[in-house]
Structures are given as C-alpha cells and as structure tokens.
Amino acid sequence: MEGMMAGFKLSEADALLPPQRPRRLMVLCCEVFTRESYLRAAHSPLTVDVELLDKALHDTPLDLRKRLQERIDQVDAQRYGAIALVYGLCNVGLAGLVAREVPLVLPRAHDCITLYLGSRQRYDEEFQSQPGTYWYSADYLERSQHKLTHDQPPTALGASSKLHATYEELVAKYGEDNAQYVLEVMGQWTQHYRRAAFIETGWDIDGEAKRRAAEQAKQHGWEYKEVSGDSTLVRRLLEGDWTGDDFLFVPPGMAIMPTHDEAVVGASTPEEVNAALA
Structure with missing residues (x-):
C-alpha cells in the first residue's frame, strides 16, 4: 500500500476503512476529554473501553508517543477490533505510532482545539x-x-x-x-x-x-x-462512524505520518515515517 503523504487525496479515505464496524473498541484518551469520552462511550452502539492518559504528556511529544505506543502494543487483538485515539497530532506526538495487530483510528486534527470545535x-x-x-x-x-x-x-x-x-x-x-x-x-x-x-x-x-x-x-x-463547542468528532469516533474524510484509519503494520496539508495525517510504512521524521 502506498504511503499517504502530502499527495494523499481525502476522497480516498473511505477505501481504507474496515469492511465492517468493530464490535469492541479500545479508546486511548487524553484526560482533558474524560467527561466527553465517558458520555459518548455510554451511548455508543459499540462496547467501548476507555483508558485515560495524563495531559502533561502533551508537553513532551516523544514521551507521549512512547506511552501511546506502549499501550497500543498491549491491546489484545482477540478482544478489540480497533483502537481509537482521542487526540490530535499534538505537536507531532502521534507521528510515528505504529498499528500492530489492531488498527488505529484517529481524527484528522492538529490538536485538541479541533476536537473541541468539532471540525x-x-x-x-x-x-x-x-x-x-x-x-x-x-x-x-x-x-x-x-x-x-x-x-x-x-x-x-x-x-x-x-x-x-x-x-x-x-x-x-x-x-x-x-x-x-x-x-x-x-x-x-x-x-x-x-x-x-x-x-x-x-x-x-x-x-x-x-x-x-x-x-x-x-x-x-x-x-x-x-x-x-461541538462534540461531533468525539461522538463519531466512539460510535465507529468513521466514513468520510474526518478520520484516519491506520491498518496493522502501518504508521501515522504528518502530511503537512489539509489531511493533517496519513498512513505510511514505519520505514517511510521514520525517514521523514529523522
């Protein structure tokens, strides 16, 4: 699969979505969205488990990336169909995260302000x-x-x-x-x-x-x-409504890549991402 770099077209987004909505979703969430995430999890048609991470990790993007990757690596592929990240790119803190056995889904957002504003x-x-x-x-x-x-x-x-x-x-x-x-x-x-x-x-x-x-x-x-404020992005993320161009689906074996364009993030091979971030 070709990496989704700066030339990625938003119209191609739906082709990368899973064939069907997963039944169980693991949510890794910045604690500033605690209330909204628990509310949306309670009303989601999916079975949703939420794990909160300290917002202070935002101050050190490398630590944020390390902590998120550790949790991603620990998620049971037999139990969860996808991992939802309630984060924006956050000072490139999410750049380079690799989907292991479980695919990743995240909003196309620079930071949490986008999630608060809704688009x-x-x-x-x-x-x-x-x-x-x-x-x-x-x-x-x-x-x-x-x-x-x-x-x-x-x-x-x-x-x-x-x-x-x-x-x-x-x-x-x-x-x-x-x-x-x-x-x-x-x-x-x-x-x-x-x-x-x-x-x-x-x-x-x-x-x-x-x-x-x-x-x-x-x-x-x-x-x-x-x-x-507008909670549309958080609601759709936790409901599994990922169609259109508001979310990025990262298949197993692929990594999150900043695109530096309107898409904000794309998926590429870990090797390509590491080379771009070096």
Whole structure:
C-alpha cells in the first residue's frame, strides 16, 4: 500500500476503512476529554473501553508517543477490533505510532482545539480570522495543576505546563544567574495574543472556569469571547462512524505520518515515517 503523504487525496479515505464496524473498541484518551469520552462511550452502539492518559504528556511529544505506543502494543487483538485515539497530532506526538495487530483510528486534527470545535473547517476559520487567540475550556482547566495568576501564564488549550515553572524550579534547573532571565522571556508570552476564547462544552457547571478565563483576559488586556463547542468528532469516533474524510484509519503494520496539508495525517510504512521524521 502506498504511503499517504502530502499527495494523499481525502476522497480516498473511505477505501481504507474496515469492511465492517468493530464490535469492541479500545479508546486511548487524553484526560482533558474524560467527561466527553465517558458520555459518548455510554451511548455508543459499540462496547467501548476507555483508558485515560495524563495531559502533561502533551508537553513532551516523544514521551507521549512512547506511552501511546506502549499501550497500543498491549491491546489484545482477540478482544478489540480497533483502537481509537482521542487526540490530535499534538505537536507531532502521534507521528510515528505504529498499528500492530489492531488498527488505529484517529481524527484528522492538529490538536485538541479541533476536537473541541468539532471540525477542521471551523478550526481553520477561527485561526484565520483570529490567529492570536488563547483558548480555554472547562475540561482543560479542571485538569490543570496550576492556579491562574497574573504573574504566570494560565493553562490553556495547547499550552505547555513548562510555562508555569516557579522561580525556585527555574533556579534548580538553570541556576540563579539564568533564572531571572528565563522569567523575563517567559513574561513576553502575552504579546502574541489579542483574544481569549472560552469554548463552551456544557461541563462548566458552576461557571467557575468561565470566570477564571474572563478574569485572565481582563488582566492581560485581551478581548474575551465565548464560543460554542461541538462534540461531533468525539461522538463519531466512539460510535465507529468513521466514513468520510474526518478520520484516519491506520491498518496493522502501518504508521501515522504528518502530511503537512489539509489531511493533517496519513498512513505510511514505519520505514517511510521514520525517514521523514529523522
């Protein structure tokens, strides 16, 4: 099978789907989608097992890839018909993952923001109209370990927890002479943003996450906007509705390859992927 590189055509996607929907699905899920994934699993026509992975793995793509590959390798092919990944490409953290005996299925998405917004089209529209946007959601904030303060960057969609290092942590890692400089550089992060957008997913029961996001926007002089979320991609992924061009099906023996085009990801041989990533 030819690798799906930059020349992959989205119209070819259906040809790579399994002949029939599997009865049992293993879901490997970033913990920021805990609530949505369990909800969709409960209503899925498939038998769905969900396993959560720490969102902090997003900060270190190689660790994310290693952890996911370990879990993929452990999935029982006699028990599961497919493995669904509730992830975007995530800083190429999923690039190079190999489907062993069980095929992989994942959304064609750059990161979790696409999954929250419901489609690549909406993701593209938002980023083209407002590229300097800092994204929030209740699900993401409640899984953050750091409090939102004016002096430190807030945890937001796609943001690295490395930005939240305290002065003491920086001294321990870089030495006292360099710690202050690093803090000053980190303090410039706000210059790249003009808007804070809170994605309404329905899980901010008491409104606390929304208030925290609005407060941060005010402190940093950003426009604040609330946008509606759309769980379509997560729902379809866990229901086994993978037709069309929204999902990538990776057959056994193939690997996930970034395509650097509208498809976002494709499937290719492990050798081709490793050569491209080298």
